[in-house]
Amino acid sequence: MQLIYKGKTKDVYNLGNSQYLLKFKDDVTGENGVFDPGANTVGLTIDGAGKSGLKMTKYFYELLNDLNIPTHLVSVNLDEVSMVVKEAEVLGKGLEVICRYKAVGSFYRRYAAYCQEGQDLNGFVEVTIKDDERGDPVISEDALENLGILTKDLYQELKALTVKICDIVKAELAKKGLDLYDIKLEFGYDKTNNQIILIDEISGGNMRVYKNGQYIAPLDLEKEFLA
Amino acid sequence: MQLIYKGKTKDVYNLGNSQYLLKFKDDVTGENGVFDPGANTVGLTIDGAGKSGLKMTKYFYELLNDLNIPTHLVSVNLDEVSMVVKEAEVLGKGLEVICRYKAVGSFYRRYAAYCQEGQDLNGFVEVTIKDDERGDPVISEDALENLGILTKDLYQELKALTVKICDIVKAELAKKGLDLYDIKLEFGYDKTNNQIILIDEISGGNMRVYKNGQYIAPLDLEKEFLA
Numbered sequence: 001m002q003l004i005y006k007g008k009t010k011d012v013y014n015l016g017n018s019q020y021l022l023k024f025k026d027d028v029t030g031e032n033g034v035f036d037p038g039a040n041t042v043g044l045t046i047d048g049a050g051k052s053g054l055k056m057t058k059y060f061y062e063l064l065n066d067l068n069i070p071t072h073l074v075s076v077n078l079d080e081v082s083m084v085v086k087e088a089e090v091l092g093k094g095l096e097v098i099c100r101y102k103a104v105g106s107f108y109r110r111y112a113a114y115c116q117e118g119q120d121l122n123g124f125v126e127v128t129i130k131d132d133e134r135g136d137p138v139i140s141e142d143a144l145e146n147l148g149i150l151t152k153d154l155y156q157e158l159k160a161l162t163v164k165i166c167d168i169v170k171a172e173l174a175k176k177g178l179d180l181y182d183i184k185l186e187f188g189y190d191k192t193n194n195q196i197i198l199i200d201e202i203s204g205g206n207m208r209v210y211k212n213g214q215y216i217a218p219l220d221l222e223k224e225f226l227a
Numbered sequence: 228m229q230l231i232y233k234g235k236t237k238d239v240y241n242l243g244n245s246q247y248l249l250k251f252k253d254d255v256t257g258e259n260g261v262f263d264p265g266a267n268t269v270g271l272t273i274d275g276a277g278k279s280g281l282k283m284t285k286y287f288y289e290l291l292n293d294l295n296i297p298t299h300l301v302s303v304n305l306d307e308v309s310m311v312v313k314e315a316e317v318l319g320k321g322l323e324v325i326c327r328y329k330a331v332g333s334f335y336r337r338y339a340a341y342c343q344e345g346q347d348l349n350g351f352v353e354v355t356i357k358d359d360e361r362g363d364p365v366i367s368e369d370a371l372e373n374l375g376i377l378t379k380d381l382y383q384e385l386k387a388l389t390v391k392i393c394d395i396v397k398a399e400l401a402k403k404g405l406d407l408y409d410i411k412l413e414f415g416y417d418k419t420n421n422q423i424i425l426i427d428e429i430s431g432g433n434m435r436v437y438k439n440g441q442y443i444a445p446l447d448l449e450k451e452f453l454a
Contacts, residue, residue, distance in 0.1 A: 142353070
């Protein structure tokens with residue numbers, strides 16, 4: 001089993017046969033000792049953070065697979081805090097697709113001249129480039145096409161798929177009285193058939209969730225949601 | 228004649244009868260004493276800068292009016308370095324529409340992971356919010372719609388009009404061996420008929436122009452172009 005990438009929150013091993021193993025770590029992104037899914041730096045280590053993220057991911061990815069929405073999930077091993085996934089090629093050099101239900105985080109920081117914090121955004125989708133050095137800049141449909149990253153058709157497919165997935169996640173959270181404010185997804189091309197599939201994870205680490213107007217930190221979210 | 232707004236590079240007076248007077252000043256945007264059309268701060272004063280900008284604006288706006296492209300131009304008084312314009316309501320709280328032929332400036336700074344400096348962008352259009360405090364953030368077609376700033380139809384109209392105008396400016400410059408790399412425009416609603424019209428100015432101060440691969444500073448541009 002060959003380590004091929006050490007990520008901020010996961011290590012990736014090549015298993016051969018077009019499969020990879022993701023080993024979830026207890027390192028979380030944040031700044032000044034506070035877990036912040038929107039941050040780019042690994043701020044701290046929290047015992048159990050990796051397993052917490054994997055349990056959420058297992059829940060959502062199994063649900064999506066049951067609903068015939070293609071994901072990279074093959075199997076989960078909670079004891080070893082790892083997940084076997086299909087080999088996928090990332091879009092461009094790595095894009096994040098954000099679905100926003102409320103104006104918070106970087107959206108609010110950018111567009112505060114035109115919105116109130118927490119205002120409804122009704123599943124607005126935007127794409128950012130994974131580029132820590134340049135602060136993960138947003139990029140438009142036209143720019144993605146112009147730079148040869150995504151065709152217009154692919155952009156529309158991605159946007160529709162994002163809304164479909166995020167609406168499911170939102171509805172699941174709502175069953176426990178939890179409000180999804182925003183969430184970021186990653187997609188890739190399945191190497192075996194070139195189909196677009198959901199990759200990476202869905203956990204507290206890539207969403208902002210509130211309960212009765214109060215922000216719920218990622219690890220508390222897992223406890224509330226999977227209780 | 229009532230002063231109603233002191234801008235960074237122009238003062239605005241209300242003339243009544245739905246007309247305004249723009250008084251071009253010798254203040255230019257820039258940083259560290261260098262004229263930079265992309266900057267948000269007024270960096271220095273250059274004798275003749277106002278008149279230079281007005282001469283370019285007169286040239287392009289008269290040409291556009293001749294081509295039946297609606298602008299806010301009523302008349303120009305070069306001796307008084309002023310321009311009478313139609314009253315217009317800005318889009319949102321002020322938007323800039325940028326047309327890019329080459330990847331330079333803020334586009335290159337954002338997307339350097341996916342492009343070479345100076346790469347062809349073929350008239351790519353993007354919109355930024357005029358918001359000095361937040362660094363004039365770019366905003367997508369979807370976000371403009373979501374925040375109630377522009378409908379999709381209006382966005383498409385604006386984009387087509389921008390490309391049409393900028394292609395004309397590019398062709399005019401090319402006649403003098405000058406290459407337009409990027410340019411920013413402003414539009415507004417004509418108060419008399421609600422039609423979208425080009426407002427503000429077109430001068431060295433809102434474009435980047437090169438000659439034989441060398442950047443031409445705004446005041447040198449006017450001298451080369453109108454020689």
